[in-house]
Amino acid sequence: MSKMNILTKGFFKENxxxxxxxxxxxxxxxxxxVNNALGMGLATTFVLMMSNTIISLLKNVIxxxxxxxxxxxxxxTFVSIIDLLIQGYIPALASSLGIFxxxxxxxxIVLGRAEAFASKNSVFDSLLDGIGMGIGFTIxxxxxxxxxxxxxxxxxxxxxxIPGDGILVFxxxxxxxxxxxxxxxxxxxxxxxxxxxx
Amino acid sequence: MAKKESTLLQLVITLTLITxxxxxxxxxxxxxxxxxIEAAQQQKKNEAINQVLPGFSGELTDTTCLLEGDKDPIxxxxxxxxxxxxxxxxxxxxxxxxxGRFDIMxxxxxxxxxxxxxxxxxxxxxxxxxxxxxxxxxxxxQFKGKxxxxxxxxxxxxxxxxxxxxxxxxxxxAFCDAVNRATEAFKQVKEDDHE
Numbered sequence: 001m002s003k004m005n006i007l008t009k010g011f012f013k014e015n016x017x018x019x020x021x022x023x024x025x026x027x028x029x030x031x032x033x034v035n036n037a038l039g040m041g042l043a044t045t046f047v048l049m050m051s052n053t054i055i056s057l058l059k060n061v062i063x064x065x066x067x068x069x070x071x072x073x074x075x076x077t078f079v080s081i082i083d084l085l086i087q088g089y090i091p092a093l094a095s096s097l098g099i100f101x102x103x104x105x106x107x108x109i110v111l112g113r114a115e116a117f118a119s120k121n122s123v124f125d126s127l128l129d130g131i132g133m134g135i136g137f138t139i140x141x142x143x144x145x146x147x148x149x150x151x152x153x154x155x156x157x158x159x160x161x162i163p164g165d166g167i168l169v170f171x172x173x174x175x176x177x178x179x180x181x182x183x184x185x186x187x188x189x190x191x192x193x194x195x196x197x198x
Numbered sequence: 199m200a201k202k203e204s205t206l207l208q209l210v211i212t213l214t215l216i217t218x219x220x221x222x223x224x225x226x227x228x229x230x231x232x233x234x235i236e237a238a239q240q241q242k243k244n245e246a247i248n249q250v251l252p253g254f255s256g257e258l259t260d261t262t263c264l265l266e267g268d269k270d271p272i273x274x275x276x277x278x279x280x281x282x283x284x285x286x287x288x289x290x291x292x293x294x295x296x297x298g299r300f301d302i303m304x305x306x307x308x309x310x311x312x313x314x315x316x317x318x319x320x321x322x323x324x325x326x327x328x329x330x331x332x333x334x335x336x337x338x339x340q341f342k343g344k345x346x347x348x349x350x351x352x353x354x355x356x357x358x359x360x361x362x363x364x365x366x367x368x369x370x371x372a373f374c375d376a377v378n379r380a381t382e383a384f385k386q387v388k389e390d391d392h393e
Contacts, residue, residue, distance in 0.1 A: 058216075061212065062212060062216075063204035063208055063209050063212055064204075065204060065209055066209050066212060066213050069213060070212065070213060070216050073213075073216050073217055073220050074216070074220065076220075077220040077223055077224055080224055080227075081223070081224065081227045084227050084228060084231040084235065085227070085231060087231065087235045087238065088231035088233075088234035088235040088238060089231075089234060091238035091239075091241075091242065095319075098321075168326070172323065
């Protein structure tokens with residue numbers, strides 16, 4: 001697989017949220033506004049990059065039997081680091097994302113990429129994979145959040161352009177499921193079109 | 199990828215090493231971010247105090263007050279001007295909110311009249327109870343000038359005179375409760391002062 005391919009497969013073809021359907025909890029929970037989605041996406045991208053790199057570096061040192069606890073410790077360390085950094089330097093984001101930053105630890109995408117990719121590939125490839133998957137996750141969150149914020153609050157990036165309250169259901173959990181499902185359907189539809197052409 | 203079998207000792211050593219390194223890295227980041235995090239929290243608190251005590255600039259004396267049946271104390275920042283009591287900014291909370299604990303800051307004048315309120319932390323439903331966070335809303339504005347010293351504040355549904363947020367009666371009740379508890383704490387602190 002070419003380096004470019006490793007980086008870009010996470011954007012669309014193997015998008016972690018919309019195609020592999022991993023990390024759905026944050027995708028549903030933080031996508032009430034585009035700001036939150038971008039913050040969450042970038043924080044997760046940072047964790048993915050760092051954990052993939054370190055785990056790939058350590059792949060020959062970590063015995064198979066304890067690899068999962070070792071991966072979790074590495075992931076948890078980077079999540080705590082990003083949590084402290086956000087609290088210290090972007091307090092507004094910390095208060096709107098709250099508990100979801102520490103919960104990146106249990107995001108299946110991070111452990112999934114560590115197990116499926118970083119523990120079997122070279123350091124540089126793993127870094128690219130982490131960046132690609134992180135960006136793919138961010139794209140997916142942003143798409144869902146854009147739809148939910150416009151429909152539910154009548155605003156984009158916090159700027160209100162439709163007066164009134166918006167359609168409340170899209171701010172709440174059921175709306176998240178509806179938009180999430182529709183987005184996956186759309187991605188499947190586009191993929192089937194692309195396959196037909198080939 | 200094939201790997202040779204590891205002995206128990208190797209497993210223990212590897213995991214221990216990884217956790218020790220992770221611990222050291224975390225300690226380093228914690229040391230670096232400790233000051234900015236405290237500064238950010240302090241600034242948030244100061245902004246809230248300025249918001250609920252408009253026009254006040256002077257010394258704050260902090261005391262705490264534990265109401266009957268509570269686990270956590272309510273923090274009372276007494277505002278003094280030339281030794282005279284100007285009012286107080288009170289960090290109060292309630293557990294009667296729709297989800298989780300609800301923290302607000304209430305500014306009272308010396309008689310216990312409400313000067314202003316600010317939401318510190320809430321986990322109410324986005325789009326419904328979370329509207330309580332909008333400081334410009336009519337719901338928040340109606341508290342200014344009211345007093346809970348004689349009678350506890352209540353929403354209209356409970357026979358009071360507070361207009362609840364539409365579809366968020368529980369959050370509105372919780373807000374009243376937090377304000378009432380702030381007033382109660384203020385009364386107790388004032389009584390303690392006189393003794």
